[in-house]
Amino acid sequence: MSERVTPAVLHAILQAREERAAAIAMMAATYNATVVAFTLNVPGPQKNLPWTAPCLAWGRGAFVHAIQGGNARSVCRVEWQDITPAGPEYRCAVDLSAEVVKRTAIAVEESCRMGRLLDIDVYDAAGRPVTRGELGYAPRRCLLCSRPAHECARSRRHPAAEIAARIEEITAAHHVQHG
Numbered sequence: 001m002s003e004r005v006t007p008a009v010l011h012a013i014l015q016a017r018e019e020r021a022a023a024i025a026m027m028a029a030t031y032n033a034t035v036v037a038f039t040l041n042v043p044g045p046q047k048n049l050p051w052t053a054p055c056l057a058w059g060r061g062a063f064v065h066a067i068q069g070g071n072a073r074s075v076c077r078v079e080w081q082d083i084t085p086a087g088p089e090y091r092c093a094v095d096l097s098a099e100v101v102k103r104t105a106i107a108v109e110e111s112c113r114m115g116r117l118l119d120i121d122v123y124d125a126a127g128r129p130v131t132r133g134e135l136g137y138a139p140r141r142c143l144l145c146s147r148p149a150h151e152c153a154r155s156r157r158h159p160a161a162e163i164a165a166r167i168e169e170i171t172a173a174h175h176v177q178h179g
């Protein structure tokens with residue numbers, strides 16, 4: 001968290017996010033399918049840390065397991081993953097309605113404390129994001145307090161070091177529980 005945010009680092013993160021948005025729209029249009037895009041909530045300029053790739057891999061595994069419901073036939077038509085300056089990313093095109101997929105994604109995000117570190121965005125075949133709010137879910141809670149996460153992020157309520165310590169605690173506990 002002590003790393004400086006240089007213009008070059010910031011530029012690389014913003015560029016990776018722009019490329020992600022374009023790639024999501026392209027995947028939805030190409031496959032005319034629901035698109036699921038996994039990223040992580042990583043505070044600070046360094047988006048690739050020892051916990052990030054394992055956390056994303058865990059989330060992907062939990063999601064694929066949940067979405068297939070024990071069915072061996074894959075519902076993912078195409079999968080893509082990479083490590084970018086914006087952090088590890090995974091996305092796939094799924095042959096199910098965007099609403100079903102978003103509900104499954106929320107279940108994974110809320111399945112355990114590590115799920116809180118995942119950001120699973122779901123887009124319909126037209127590339128429109130499906131939100132928690134439109135499906136009747138409450139906004140996500142802050143990692144450190146009971147307020148909605150976006151409020152604490154906007155007001156920078158918590159010091160970066162406290163957030164980093166909380167993430168450390170969550171990922172360490174998950175490692176102990178799940179090996």
Ligand SMILES: [Zn+2]
Pocket residue numbers: 142143144145146147152157158
């Ligand atoms: Zn908070």
